[in-house]
Amino acid sequence: MSAILTLNAGSSSIKFALYASAAEPTSLVDGQVENLGDSAAMEIGDAVLEIGPADHATAVAAILRGIAPFLQGRSVDVVGHRIVHGGTEFAQPVRLDETSIAALQKLIPLAPLHQPHNLAGVHAARAAFPEAIQVACFDTAFHQGHPFVNDAFALPRKYFDEGVRRYGFHGLSYDYIASVLKRDHPALFQGRVVVAHLGNGASMCAMDNGQSIGSSMGFSALDGLPMGTRCGQLDPGVMLYLMGQGMGLPELTHLLYNESGLKGLSGLTHDMRTLLASDDPHAKQALDYYVFRIRRELGAMAAVLGGLDALVFTGGVGENAAPIRARVLDNTAFLGLSLDPKANAVNATRIDAGAVPVLVIPTDEEQVIARAANSWLRRHRM
Structure with missing residues (x-):
């Protein structure tokens, strides 16, 4: 049986959730690691566990230990990541490999306080789960396809062509709200x-x-x-x-x-x-x-x-x-x-x-990530 892990990595915290793979992913447990640095702690379910000094890699290792009792014989076969910026290239969830990661690293100047930490979570997850499929879900993707007038700034056109345009964010949240409305x-x-x-x-x-x-x-x-x-x-x-x-x-x-x-x-x-x-x-x-x-x-x-x-x-x-x-x-x-x-x-x-x-309507960005990761897992198995 397979499990899905979702990670939302920030500068000082990592939110995570564990799901059982099914037609609709089912939540098993969620939590977060806070205060990355000198005195990190992990909240998981109703428990709080002290970690101590921790970077993203240490935090993901702690998450792996924390979720172990909830796996119930399942293995983490896919990890879904929230990535803030997908630029103009990524309009759908994408499997993370060397090529896609390199493309996302080029977008760091567009989201300097978010993208590096998102990618740090990716690197840590790839080390912790080397056999798992890694999938990126983008906050900008939901807003792809806007009319030109909604995305352009009144600057010389070359800047728009270079990517200086309106992208929009919080797309995972809006995606979830749209699914509830539907x-x-x-x-x-x-x-x-x-x-x-x-x-x-x-x-x-x-x-x-x-x-x-x-x-x-x-x-x-x-x-x-x-x-x-x-x-x-x-x-x-x-x-x-x-x-x-x-x-x-x-x-x-x-x-x-x-x-x-x-x-x-x-x-x-x-x-x-x-x-x-x-x-x-x-x-x-x-x-x-x-x-x-x-x-x-x-x-x-x-x-x-x-x-x-x-x-x-x-x-x-x-x-x-x-x-x-x-x-x-x-x-x-x-x-x-x-x-x-x-x-x-x-x-x-x-x-x-x-x-x-x-x-x-309460939002659930992790559910959106889990659905996308689950879709990749099912395609990979077919």
Whole structure:
């Protein structure tokens, strides 16, 4: 019997999930290794295991030990990886070999804070599971096929041809939401839907008949909505100004990725729960800006779609922060949106009180990776 392992490797953590291979992969256990570096620890099921000093290879070895009791006679025959950037070349999951890995390494400049860690997880998994099929799933793939006007910047055309274009991200999450809509709400799936993936990373996607036709994120994972520590939409003149003041590339990168967003605006934290509970006026201003930008992007996405048949909230904030959802939906009757406060307060699946459905759907990126890995495994065996 075969098992599927999914890995989502970041700079300081690796999320993982183990599935039994079947027509629809079945979850066996999931968890994560946190604090890679000097004092890593692994959460698996209800247990927390101290690892100590660990890099990605050490963490994957610990994951292998941790999942062993859950294999129940199965072997890990395929490992699925989340890869943030697939560029223009990769529109579907791909088997990882020397050629594809080399191509993905060339994309590191397009996602400098994500791609190297994703690939470190790949290298560690190949060493730990040398006989397993390794499969990459891309956050950018769901957005392939946008109209030119949605992907281009108004720069000389040669830059677009070189790959300086809008890619969009969080594609694995949007892929999962589309699958749930197709299964449980087929009429909505065929319509015009805006999905708000709100978490530490945040973006919005316009879907028509289950296909992405617009994303708030662009060339990098910085654009669009403000996020936990990332700036979101920013006038490029601000960066020119900061560079003119002597800020170098490393400092600017750290500022935009790690010190901005809710953390930067509030001066306190990027944690939504803390901000919602705070009486600090800067926390209120940070949340005001956050909601304002979501509402602005909601209107833009509805315009891209030419109307709105449903709105979906997902991601850690979208699924759990009822006050944020309420504020986003305030005074949106012009879009046909309304709110059922009682349903919203308990994070119900359907929280609207009018004609246009508003849904709260928990995302499951690991399931999308597992399905793709399972497909590769089944093809390999045929």
